[in-house]
Amino acid sequence: MHLDYRLNEDRETDWSSVTEEDLRYRVALGNLVFHVGDKDFSADWGWIPLVDLAASFAEIVRKLEGGSASETFEFTESDAWVRFERKGEKVLVSTSYGDGVGEIALQSASQAVKSFCERLRSDLVSKHPQAAHNAAVGRLLGAA
Amino acid sequence: MNLRLLTALFLAFGLLLTADLSVAQTAGYSQTSTDQVILTRWALQHIMARHWPDSTATGAGKFQAGITEASLRDMINEAVHSGRARHNTHGRPGTIYEYDFQRQIGTTIDGGPATRLRVVVSNRNEVITAFPF
Numbered sequence: 001m002h003l004d005y006r007l008n009e010d011r012e013t014d015w016s017s018v019t020e021e022d023l024r025y026r027v028a029l030g031n032l033v034f035h036v037g038d039k040d041f042s043a044d045w046g047w048i049p050l051v052d053l054a055a056s057f058a059e060i061v062r063k064l065e066g067g068s069a070s071e072t073f074e075f076t077e078s079d080a081w082v083r084f085e086r087k088g089e090k091v092l093v094s095t096s097y098g099d100g101v102g103e104i105a106l107q108s109a110s111q112a113v114k115s116f117c118e119r120l121r122s123d124l125v126s127k128h129p130q131a132a133h134n135a136a137v138g139r140l141l142g143a144a
Numbered sequence: 145m146n147l148r149l150l151t152a153l154f155l156a157f158g159l160l161l162t163a164d165l166s167v168a169q170t171a172g173y174s175q176t177s178t179d180q181v182i183l184t185r186w187a188l189q190h191i192m193a194r195h196w197p198d199s200t201a202t203g204a205g206k207f208q209a210g211i212t213e214a215s216l217r218d219m220i221n222e223a224v225h226s227g228r229a230r231h232n233t234h235g236r237p238g239t240i241y242e243y244d245f246q247r248q249i250g251t252t253i254d255g256g257p258a259t260r261l262r263v264v265v266s267n268r269n270e271v272i273t274a275f276p277f
Binding site: 043044075080 | 190194195201202203204205233234235236237238252253262264266272273275277
């Protein structure tokens with residue numbers, strides 16, 4: 001599973017005052033790069049709130065690890081979705097906007113999501129140093 | 145002496161009356177505020193940037209040509225009043241309302257006709273986003 005992002009340039013946001021709602025809907029926007037096996041579920045819409053996606057994927061993985069059979073991620077500005085279905089130690093991934101079903105080990109999915117969160121946090125702090133001290137960033141992406 | 149007593153009684157009655165009215169007004173406002181959501185300028189700009197007919201944002205539903213701020217407010221209020229409500233997902237704050245207008249209100253992300261509206265409302269009763277699907 002290849003989980004990555006393309007962050008839009010942002011010179012307007014005051015990262016010292018960014019709220020969770022901002023992170024969920026309005027800031028740190030960009031594209032999703034998402035391959036599961038040979039399936040490409042990337043979304044290059046440009047408006048995807050990446051911190052929200054990272055936090056949501058992390059919660060989905062936690063729920064799957066906790067025994068949930070199926071979890072669905074809904075994008076914030078459309079009815080598009082990504083569905084994760086647990087089959088034993090595997091996870092089947094499908095979307096409303098891409099063809100096919102990808103398969104990945106749950107442990108690999110967990111590692112990919114953790115890495116995604118860490119890279120995004122590091123990238124944001126590098127570009128916007130005030131993000132390091134923002135409580136909402138820490139809460140959603142985890143402290144460094 | 146009697147005049148003073150009468151004045152005091154009159155003032156006390158006036159205060160009681162005022163207090164009663166204030167409670168009624170507060171209760172009335174409270175009732176109204178729970179029935180109506182707030183569409184801030186920021187939220188309107190957010191919706192227009194992504195979902196207005198002339199928006200170039202991809203992968204997002206669009207409202208039909210001719211939409212106005214007033215008609216958007218009307219649709220949002222109808223969706224919140226009559227739509228299906230559910231908790232926002234995966235830790236996102238707020239509530240999602242979805243309502244099928246049984247007529248085309250815009251286009252889906254695939255360009256097909258959209259009849260439904262999704263409204264996301266914060267815990268402060270403010271609209272976060274709204275789009276056809």
